[in-house]
Amino acid sequence: MPKYYGYVGRILRINLTKNQVKIQPIEKSLITRFLGGRGFNSKRIYDEIPKGVDPLSPQNKLMFATGPLVGTAFPLGARFNVTAKSPLTGILGDSNAGGHFAAEMKFAGCDQIILEGKSRNQVYISIEDQEIQTKDAEHLVGKDVYETTETIRKDLGDRKVQVATIGPAAENNVLYAGIFANLARPAARTGMGTVMASKNLKAVALKGTGSIKIADPRRFWKIVEETEEETYVHPQYWPRRVMGTTRILMLADKLGILPTRHFTSATFEHAAKVSGERLAREYNVKNRACFSCIVPCSRVYVIREGEYAGLCGEGPEYEALSSFTARVGNSDLSLALKAVDLANRLGLDAITTGECIAWAMELYEKGELTRKEADGLELRWGNGEAILTLIKKIACREGFGDLIADGVRRASEKLGKGKRIALHVKGLEIIQADPRGLKGYGLGYAIASRGADHLRSEPFIELSDDPEKGMEMFGIPEATLRLAHKGKGKLVRYFENWCAIVDSLEVCKNLAENMELLPFKRAAEIAEATTGFHFTEEAMFEIGERIINLERAYLVREGIRRNDDYLPARFLKEPIPDGNSKGAIFEIEPMLNEYYAERGWDSKTGIPKAEKLRKLNLAYIIEDLKENGIKMK
Amino acid sequence: MKKILVEVDRCSGCRLCEMICSFSHENLFGSSISRITVLKEDIFGLDLPIVCWHCISCSAMEACPVEAFERGEEGLVFVNEEKCTGCGKCLETCIIGAVRLHPERNTPLICDQCGGKPLCVERCPTKALTYIETERQQPKLANQIFEETLRRWGIIA
Numbered sequence: 001m002p003k004y005y006g007y008v009g010r011i012l013r014i015n016l017t018k019n020q021v022k023i024q025p026i027e028k029s030l031i032t033r034f035l036g037g038r039g040f041n042s043k044r045i046y047d048e049i050p051k052g053v054d055p056l057s058p059q060n061k062l063m064f065a066t067g068p069l070v071g072t073a074f075p076l077g078a079r080f081n082v083t084a085k086s087p088l089t090g091i092l093g094d095s096n097a098g099g100h101f102a103a104e105m106k107f108a109g110c111d112q113i114i115l116e117g118k119s120r121n122q123v124y125i126s127i128e129d130q131e132i133q134t135k136d137a138e139h140l141v142g143k144d145v146y147e148t149t150e151t152i153r154k155d156l157g158d159r160k161v162q163v164a165t166i167g168p169a170a171e172n173n174v175l176y177a178g179i180f181a182n183l184a185r186p187a188a189r190t191g192m193g194t195v196m197a198s199k200n201l202k203a204v205a206l207k208g209t210g211s212i213k214i215a216d217p218r219r220f221w222k223i224v225e226e227t228e229e230e231t232y233v234h235p236q237y238w239p240r241r242v243m244g245t246t247r248i249l250m251l252a253d254k255l256g257i258l259p260t261r262h263f264t265s266a267t268f269e270h271a272a273k274v275s276g277e278r279l280a281r282e283y284n285v286k287n288r289a290c291f292s293c294i295v296p297c298s299r300v301y302v303i304r305e306g307e308y309a310g311l312c313g314e315g316p317e318y319e320a321l322s323s324f325t326a327r328v329g330n331s332d333l334s335l336a337l338k339a340v341d342l343a344n345r346l347g348l349d350a351i352t353t354g355e356c357i358a359w360a361m362e363l364y365e366k367g368e369l370t371r372k373e374a375d376g377l378e379l380r381w382g383n384g385e386a387i388l389t390l391i392k393k394i395a396c397r398e399g400f401g402d403l404i405a406d407g408v409r410r411a412s413e414k415l416g417k418g419k420r421i422a423l424h425v426k427g428l429e430i431i432q433a434d435p436r437g438l439k440g441y442g443l444g445y446a447i448a449s450r451g452a453d454h455l456r457s458e459p460f461i462e463l464s465d466d467p468e469k470g471m472e473m474f475g476i477p478e479a480t481l482r483l484a485h486k487g488k489g490k491l492v493r494y495f496e497n498w499c500a501i502v503d504s505l506e507v508c509k510n511l512a513e514n515m516e517l518l519p520f521k522r523a524a525e526i527a528e529a530t531t532g533f534h535f536t537e538e539a540m541f542e543i544g545e546r547i548i549n550l551e552r553a554y555l556v557r558e559g560i561r562r563n564d565d566y567l568p569a570r571f572l573k574e575p576i577p578d579g580n581s582k583g584a585i586f587e588i589e590p591m592l593n594e595y596y597a598e599r600g601w602d603s604k605t606g607i608p609k610a611e612k613l614r615k616l617n618l619a620y621i622i623e624d625l626k627e628n629g630i631k632m633k
Numbered sequence: 634m635k636k637i638l639v640e641v642d643r644c645s646g647c648r649l650c651e652m653i654c655s656f657s658h659e660n661l662f663g664s665s666i667s668r669i670t671v672l673k674e675d676i677f678g679l680d681l682p683i684v685c686w687h688c689i690s691c692s693a694m695e696a697c698p699v700e701a702f703e704r705g706e707e708g709l710v711f712v713n714e715e716k717c718t719g720c721g722k723c724l725e726t727c728i729i730g731a732v733r734l735h736p737e738r739n740t741p742l743i744c745d746q747c748g749g750k751p752l753c754v755e756r757c758p759t760k761a762l763t764y765i766e767t768e769r770q771q772p773k774l775a776n777q778i779f780e781e782t783l784r785r786w787g788i789i790a
Contacts, residue, residue: 071662071663072652072662073649073652073653073656073662075649075758100648100673103648103664104664107663107664107665146676149675150676159672159673159674160664160670160673182675183675183676184675208665209663209665209666209736210663210665211655211659211661211662211663211665211666212661212662212663213661213662214662217656217660285642285678285786286642286643286645286678287645287759288645288646288678288680289645289646289647289758290647291647291648292647292648292649292652293645293647293649293758294647294649294758295758296645296647296758296759298645300677300678302786302787302788304787310788312677312678312786312788313676313678314675314678
């Protein structure tokens with residue numbers, strides 16, 4: 001087994017059908033071309049999951065991977081990606097989480113875990129250095145995320161064991177169930193928990209005595225210190241420490257991009273009541289951080305009075321908070337905290353859950369969904385009781401909850417109503433920012449490789465509304481104006497490549513990207529100092545480009561084309577009705593054209609051109625796509 | 634004498650102290666080779682770094698069958714690795730669970746306060762750790778600290 005710097009150098013391949021473990025080395029060429037984390041997983045999903053595999057069959061593979069900087073003192077947190085073919089979208093399923101699981105993966109002796117097949121019985125996997133065991137999990141069936149985590153730690157007799165588990169929602173085959181680490185840190189999107197449940201696998205528990213070696217310690221520490229200095233004086237340091245991402249709620253309201261009542265409004269009259277500011281003032285008691293991170297942006301809240309008095313927990317972040325407040329028209333902050341807690345315990349993706357509920361509420365308010373169809377629930381905007389009941393109904397697939405447990409695309413098809421207002425791209429529900437008022441983000445939702453999501457590009461610079469930045473970075477002043485359409489192809493390509501690097505080094509996007517603490521140049525420097533492999537700024541950009549193209553090729557093989565890269569009609573046809581983005585609409589055609597041209601993809605089909613793939617050292621994909629009957633330019 | 638004290642509400646549980654400690658002593662990053670270790674209760678979001686208190690009456694020292702535990706001039710407890718047999722008695726007896734065995738050498742890892750300038754304190758991102766003179770002879774137990782905290786937060790009466 002090669003011993004690398006930064007990496008452990010080991011892949012665990014666990015076949016659940018045969019109850020067999022194989023330990024494989026990581027090849028050098030994989031590192032220099034795909035870095036780690038998301039890059040490793042995306043490469044493998046392309047290579048190992050052929051076209052047409054049923055996501056819930058034993059042929060699907062569930063992969064956990066982390067990166068070279070994780071488990072060290074590099075201060076940008078420590079994350080992991082979970083990847084499989086998604087049961088929700090039918091394309092690339094991928095999600096990412098922080099906390100302490102990823103670092104423990106490295107200490108326990110692996111950079112990547114590949115789970116294949118399907119166990120005959122309910123099991124969980126326990127990894128402790130060289131000891132890799134499948135353990136009986138019959139006693140964990142039906143237990144929620146919190147109970148499962150606690151029980152496993154008790155069973156293994158160690159409170160330091162890191163657990164990534166699913167909840168009852170996944171066991172009940174809700175298509176958007178997540179995998180939860182440290183109780184409230186989910187890899188929530190695209191139904192990775194559902195895939196895990198389909199393998200009769202309840203959890204992965206880790207503990208290890210391993211350690212990580214650094215290639216060039218002196219250089220490593222110099223970069224660490226430089227990064228720390230920048231972090232502590234960064235204007236976002238304190239706001240993030242006080243509010244985490246919940247600070248976005250008021251900002252989004254002010255900009256007129258806060259999805260309110262299912263995007264029928266872009267400002268929420270009760271925003272202040274459900275804001276991160278209020279949460280910080282009245283609920284939060286302390287901060288928490290991911291492994292090694294110097295910005296403790298996660299918060300612990302306590303509800304001291306009212307119906308939910310005594311409830312406490314970590315979080316929430318902006319997406320979940322906004323999902324159960326503005327998006328569903330709820331102005332009761334304690335109720336929103338309860339809803340997030342419930343979704344976490346049951347193991348649901350809070351974004352998709354919020355969209356499903358908001359979608360049903362809009363139909364109900366418009367009189368298109370009857371009370372009878374909704375199991376007698378009065379689905380009026382902001383009806384807290386109905387929100388909590390629906391979350392439970394979704395998790396156990398009961399009545400109306402069964403319908404929306406398939407996600408909003410399938411639910412609208414099955415119901416035969418509300419297709420036009422099912423707000424998703426490629427089957428993944430849209431996040432909490434109105435694309436009409438943030439054009440770069442919107443383009444990001446349209447083309448992201450896992451469906452409507454901001455974390456594949458997150459071109460935050462657009463929020464600056466500073467034309468000089470656009471001029472400087474892309475030669476187009478409009479590129480960094482949030483309401484302009486021009487230059488967004490360039491903008492999104494750049495930020496997509498950056499996010500791919502951040503996800504593959506498995507550091508935090510908030511710090512690395514939003515706070516600009518890990519530009520391509522520093523990414524190359526720290527990767528080189530840590531691993532000893534030679535990386536340049538240009539090489540980093542190219543690795544990002546390679547990962548994006550590989551993921552696109554995977555989507556293309558599964559049948560995705562240009563006509564799938566669209567936003568729902570609401571954003572293309574209905575102008576924003578109120579607030580500071582009033583009148584804004586999304587013109588997608590010119591943006592897609594610009595984006596494909598920037599990418600070197602065929603603008604008619606959205607398929608990468610052969611020349612582009614060849615340049616990125618992905619020639620084998622050209623052959624493979626051809627064999628799959630795909631015509632390329 | 635000077636001790637490493639923890640302000641529990643300030644600790645974010647990031648475990649950077651573990652990384653700083655392991656690297657400065659072992660040139661490697663690893664949680665299991667750190668002399669400070671963060672205890673966590675995820676359910677309440679509690680985090681508490683545990684580190685040797687160098688108690689006046691050290692129960693690990695008393696329990697050591699080969700008298701490998703010794704005390705230096707400054708009053709700091711340390712282990713004479715030549716005497717140590719790696720039996721692990723110290724692990725079981727330390728009242729705050731601050732002793733662990735090095736996974737390869739099998740000898741106890743005890744905080745040496747970095748020779749009077751503890752790096753974990755210096756680099757703690759939330760200043761949850763301080764290094765100060767204290768009169769207190771015995772450390773508080775983790776359970777007691779957690780209970781007090783939960784009471785202060787109004788979670789338990």
